[in-house]
Amino acid sequence: MLSRLSIRSRITLGSLAVAVVLLLVALLVVRTQVSTVLASADASLAQSDLESFDKDVTANPDETLDAPGSGILVYVRSPGGTVEANTLPRDILVPILGRDATDEQYMTTDDEGRTFVVVGRTVQTSAGTWAMWSARSTSSNELALRGLDAVLLVGGLLLLLGFGAASWLLATAALRPVSAMRRQAEQLGEGATDAQLPVGRTQDELSELATTLNRFLSRVQASSAREKQMVSDAAHELRTPLAVLKTQLELAHNDFGDADALARQVGAAEVSVDRLASLASNLLELSRIESHEAAASTSTAAVLTDEFMGSVDRARMLALDKSVAVDFTLSxxxxxxxxxxxxxxxxxLVDNLFSNAINAVDDAGTVRATLTQSERRLLLTVSDDGPGMPDDFVPVAFERFTRPDASRATSTGGSGLGLALVRALAREAGGEVSAENTHPGLRMSVFLPKM
Structure with missing residues (x-):
């Protein structure tokens, strides 16, 4: 049931429940204290009613006692057993008759239901021991307690109402930032993709929550922007090879009677298909890495060295057509x-670096690779003696679908995803990659930290 209520209502009800318990305890304590004080006052008054008789019998034990004043309820018995004064009601007197003299205090009730406090006292004189009792009705105290109960009840209800209203207002004020965040979140759902949740001025839990959610929104917005940009770039990149492939297939239809021409068109179409397949594969790999869907894997330096040597062999096969020399150094x-x-x-990763370097150099150029290991990391460098990159392109060389001038990419028909994939693979391993012009040539450096 409570789970269906708003947080504000639950806070208010919870506060009221705590307030009810505390208020009941406080009221019970107050009433008990007042009742104790009133009962003590009645006993004191009853004791004071005996003071004058105590003084009389002490000073003049043989003289007759003065009559009690109006409303004074006493019973005085001489050492000889003579009743010197008696104004007690019969219901109060009966238990005292024949009672031995003693110092005592007790409560009793008459046949009409009225309660009395009875105080007994003994007084030692030269003539013997006097026995005295006095009684005081507690009716006035009971009336006072009933009045106090009414005051406490009404006052308690008013306090609870005030406390409930205050709790509601305080909860409303405390949750106002949440309402503001909710309204802002609704705007996010309406297309305001760059909006942020409002952060309060105070450094409290709600402002920390808003800050955390804003960081999350920033990541989601950045991811969404990257995905949109990726889709847009992929559509742009796929448009040209698809158009070329379509043209090549149309030309192939026209060359059905010429086997040589048909073979050339089919071969050209295969190149276009390979480029499309490579583009799709690289896009899929990048998406998998950036979404962290790849399963965590580790490799030893020995295994990575074997892969490096395999990449060198593949690079040398690729470089045969251009007579490019591929050298390597292994520390x-x-x-x-x-x-x-x-x-x-x-x-x-290594294959992409080799492929870029080989495509960049002229015929009979040189590509050099080194693999070294320090105490903390593995360092891979691939350099060439080609024309290098334009200086203003180096900072964006590892972005997706970016290409330098024609000297490095246009003629090769690259998709602009190779270096982006290299950086994604390096960062997934906790490392980094950098590019540097060496005049002449370019050096790519990748470092991977040890686990």
Whole structure:
């Protein structure tokens, strides 16, 4: 039932429940204290009623006692057993008759239901021991307590009403930032993709929640922007090779009577299909890495070295058509050192760097690769003696679908995803990649930290 109520209502009801318990305890304590004080006052008054008789019998034990004043309820018995004064009601007197003299105090009730406090006292004189009792009705105290109960009840209800209203207002004020965040969140759902939740001025839990949610929104918005940009870029990149492939297939239809021409068109179409397949594969790999869907994997330095050597062999095969020399340097490594990257992913990383370098250099150029290991990281460098990159392109070289001038990419028909994939693989392993012009040439450096 409570789960269906608003937080404000639950806070108010919870506060009222606590207030009711505390108020009941406080009222009971107050009433008990007042009742004790009134009962003590009645006993004191009863004791004071005996004071004058006590003084008389002490000073003049043989003289006759003065009659009690109006409304004074006493019973005085001499040492000889003679009743010297008696104004007690019969219901109060009966238990006292024949009672031995003693100092005492007790409560009793008459046949009409009225309660009395009775005080007994003994007085030692030269003539013997006098026995005295006095009584005081507690009716006035009971009336006072009933009046107090009414006051406490009405006052308690008013306090609870005031406390409930205050709790509601305080809860409303405390939850006002939540309402503001909710309204702002509704705007987010209406297309305000760059909006942020309002953060209060006070450094409290709600402002911390708003800050955390804003960071989350920023990540979601950035991810959404990247996805939109990726879709847009992919559509743009796919448009040209698809148009080329369509043209090549149309030309192939026209060359059905010419086997050589048909073979050339089919071969050109295969190149376009390969480019489309590579583009789709790289896009899928990038999406998988950036969404962290790839399963965590580790490899030893020995395994990564084997992948590096395999990449060198593949690069040399790729470089045969251009007579490009592919050299490598392998420094001593700790075979047992582990790195947070799969062997296949490391091989793809190295292959992309080799492919970019080979495509960048002229015929008979040189590509050099080194793999070294320090105490904390594995360092891979791939350099070439080509024209390098424009200086203003270096900062964006690892962005998706970016290309430098024609000297490095246009002629090769690259998709602009190779270096983006290299950076994604390196960062997934906790490392980083950088590019640097060496005049002439370009050096790509990748470092991977040890686990």
């Amino acid at each position: 001593p490594i700790d075979d047992g050192a582990e790195f947070r990257i799969a062997a296949q992913a490391f091989g793809r």
